[in-house]
Amino acid sequence: MGHDRHHVQSVEKWLVAEHVDDDAAADRALQELLGALPTPAPPTSFAGRVMAAAAREGIVRAPMRRSWSGQTARVLGWCGVGTAALVATLVFLAPLLVRQVARLLNFSVQGFVWIVRGLEGGLDIWSLMAEIGRAVAASLTTPQVSGGVVVVELVGVAALYTLHRVLSFDKEGTQ
Numbered sequence: 001m002g003h004d005r006h007h008v009q010s011v012e013k014w015l016v017a018e019h020v021d022d023d024a025a026a027d028r029a030l031q032e033l034l035g036a037l038p039t040p041a042p043p044t045s046f047a048g049r050v051m052a053a054a055a056r057e058g059i060v061r062a063p064m065r066r067s068w069s070g071q072t073a074r075v076l077g078w079c080g081v082g083t084a085a086l087v088a089t090l091v092f093l094a095p096l097l098v099r100q101v102a103r104l105l106n107f108s109v110q111g112f113v114w115i116v117r118g119l120e121g122g123l124d125i126w127s128l129m130a131e132i133g134r135a136v137a138a139s140l141t142t143p144q145v146s147g148g149v150v151v152v153e154l155v156g157v158a159a160l161y162t163l164h165r166v167l168s169f170d171k172e173g174t175q
Helices: 002-019 023-036 046-057 068-121 125-140 143-174
Strands: none
Touching (some): 068 143
16 A cells, blocks of 8 residues: 555656656656556466467467477487498498308309200200209308398388488478
8 A cells, every 4th residue: 555655656746747847857756656667577478378379370480399400410310320330230241241242153153154064964944944043042041141131121121210210300390
């Protein structure tokens, strides 16, 4: 109640100064009156609710959930993980791959010699194709080749998953 009385006195002081044309006193009284008024403050969640409503109405664009630097860091992280996995795979599988390539070259030379001998011995083309199919099937069923095929498939799945993640980050970044 004392606070309201002070406001009433400030208003009266300002009006009297205005009535007698004392501009300096009127300005001081108005400044005192405005300084004594309470400063309105919105609730803490007010700004968030206003921005959410504006985004729903299409007045402003909804804020992006991921910052560009965070998105870049994630993409670079996935690329780094993919590169590390590729290097580790190559380091561990390089000796196996070299042995397999040497066996493949040896097998192809032996296969060529076998085909030439078979044609010279009178085998027809279908008999040769059947023998080649059996030889390829026998080589694919060895544990080393089967393991190599599984590893290549796993690396391909990892590469496709990484590509999917990179493209989904890029898609989110352009919206």
